Amino acid sequence: MKHFDNFSRPLEYISPMDKHLRTVIRKWADEEVIPFRRRFDEDWKEHKLIEPAFDKLMGNKGLGLQKALFPEELGGWGLGHSDNTFMISYALSEEVGRADTGMAVAFLVTLWPLTTILIEPHVNWRLAKEFAPMFCDCDRAVFSALTMTEPQGGADIENIGLLGGKTLRTTARIDGDEWVINGHKLWPTNSAGVSRLFGVPCTTKPGSNDRDDFAIIFVPTDTKGVSEGNPYEKAGMAADKNSDIWFEDVRVPSWYRAHGPGLDARTFLEIIPWGQVASCGFLTGAMLNLYERLYEFVSTRTYCNSVLKENDAVAGVIGRIAGDIDICRILGHEAARIGDRRNMPYGNELGSEETIGKIRNIKDFISDKSVEIFGRAMDVLGAYGPDRNWDIEKHWRDVKIIQLWMGGKQLCQMESARYFFDCKTL
Amino acid sequence: MNANQNRGVIDTTNRMLAYLLNKPAFKENLRIVLKNIDPESSPELVKTLLWQDIEVSLGLLGALPDVANSLIRAIDEVLVQINDKFTPELLAGFIGSLLDEIDAVRLQHIIQNLQPLVRDISPLLKDFLQQIHNQITPDGGQP
DSSP states (O other), rough: OOGGSSSSOOOGGGGHHHHHHHHHHHIIIIIIITGGGGGGGGGGTTTTTHHHHHHHHHSSTTGGGGGGGSSSSSSSSSSGGGGHHHHHHHHHHHHHHHOHHHHHHHHHHHHHHTTHHTTTOOOOHHHHHHHHHHSSOOOOOOOEOOOOOOEEEEEEEEHHHHHHHTTTTEEEEETTEEEEEEEEEETTTTTTTSSSEEEEEEETTOOOOOOGGEEEEEETTTTTEEOOOOOOOOOOOOOOOOOEEEEEEEEEGGGGGGSSSTHHHHHHHHHHHHHHHHHHHHHHHHHHHHHHHHHHOOOOOEEEEEEEHHHHHHHHHHHHHHHHHHHHHHHHHHHHHHHHHHSSTTTOOOHHHHHHHHHHHHHHHHHHHHHHHHHHHHHHHGGGGGGGGGGHHHHHHHHHHHHHHHTHHHHHHHHHHHHHHHOOOO | TTTTTTHHHHHHHHHHHHHHTOOOOHHHHHHHHHHHHGGEEEEHEEEHHHHHHHHHHHHHHHHHHHHHHHHHHHHHHHHHHHHHSSHHHHHHHHHHHHHHHOOOOHHHHHHHHHHHHHHHHHHHHHHHHHHHHHHHHHHHHOO
16 A cells, blocks of 8 residues: 555545645644654643644644634634535544544534534524634634533433433523523543633533523633633543533623523534544544554564564454554544535434434444554554554553543443434433 | 546546547548538628627627626635635645646646747748738738
8 A cells, every 4th residue: 555545435525625635734743743742741731842733733823723613704714514514524633633632632622512503504693703703813722622521420411312411410590691600520621721612511400301401501711700620630642631620600691502492402412423523533543643653663673584564473463453444444434424414315413313323333433443453553563562652652542532532432332222223211 | 557547537538539439430420520610601600699689799798897807806805715714824735735736747748848849830830920911011901
């Protein structure tokens, strides 16, 4: 194979712009991230190395990607009304993920809560106008976060299909023309002081599983009553900061709610496919980089006077690794196509059980394969496996985190069973 | 070469033409069409286009400024939109990638091959233009 770009994709669905967009992002990755990423682990708290790379990816002094979803009338690129948004997001996820999946998640999660108000047909123009200057008129990277997880509930919040927000303890009550928010969140990507804007899933009636009582309310992080803890020290993904967040009588205008009763829950369900497809992109991006590094290793290291890849036992392992990458990449693109088929007569709504079940299933499969083949690659590298100079160990730590997030394997399996076996109580 | 490669529009056209040009009936029909090109009729065609309905022809002519202005404003708007929405770094990278797709070696090849051709036919063109010039009287009419 001439290049890792030759791993399979459904080429019929790839836009002519894909190659050129990838070229731009790959140049950024090769110049701004890959030469420095071995030192990112020590930069987990300060982000002195990491921030400049984010600025060049997201800010107007660089590539300006943080404004992509906003309508063109507000200074964005209008990606929110493209029928190809999932495929473009996949390409971005894969290219950034190839360099650093922690950076990939921090970047894509910035767009994540905004999908609830910027993706057709659910564009909230008033909020779009309110927040557009924050993202479109800034030279530096600006982040946002979707604050889902709570101490008592874990991934219950994402399991809205079954629980309908029943376990949410972050509350919002209306007081005049303001929402008053109280609660405690854990783990959001881009917390610990990174973000300027939070999308906060909460309940207007604690204990209710009525979807009308589920709310997504936007909260600028400098609002009085918002406080954040220090970043957690994790196994990897140093470019993504996570912390506790507390909301104590936080007041925001009533129109900062994403949409209103019913539609908030629906757009929250639609968030799930975005997160899972992006996760697939992060994983296959890391796998492409695994292939690059492994190819070099097995082509230069020798055993019995022959390069490793010509040894039967090694060839059996690396052949299977490459084959799994090939299959995962096809599946990842299919997940993106499932999302982009939402406007097609033969497609399904983003929040449907079929869309969520199938995409979660693909993410679960790719996650498992990814963890498995990085483990096998470590075996092939032997004592070089844990050596940072080969970059495999970094991805090895990071892909495990991707496998665990958004409800981990368990919620993926439940959503999958719910669709494929018509389960009623899961 | 793999038989499944290059199945694009040009390749399809190539294969269709190769098939058609191998058929005597197609070539005979083509020959008939080519033999029936009648340059002497082209003035009549122009007259028909111009005078069959003068409103249409003058209307088309009158619309030319609007067409030109539309193109000018469209190009201007494209540039405004691009400069407004996309950062210089993104544009430079994207356009650089597009230019990389241009077959520069072939382009250079064409220019190289064109040079002797231009050199060889330029005296002929010069003579041809001189002949036209000699046939024009000082008042602009034919001698």
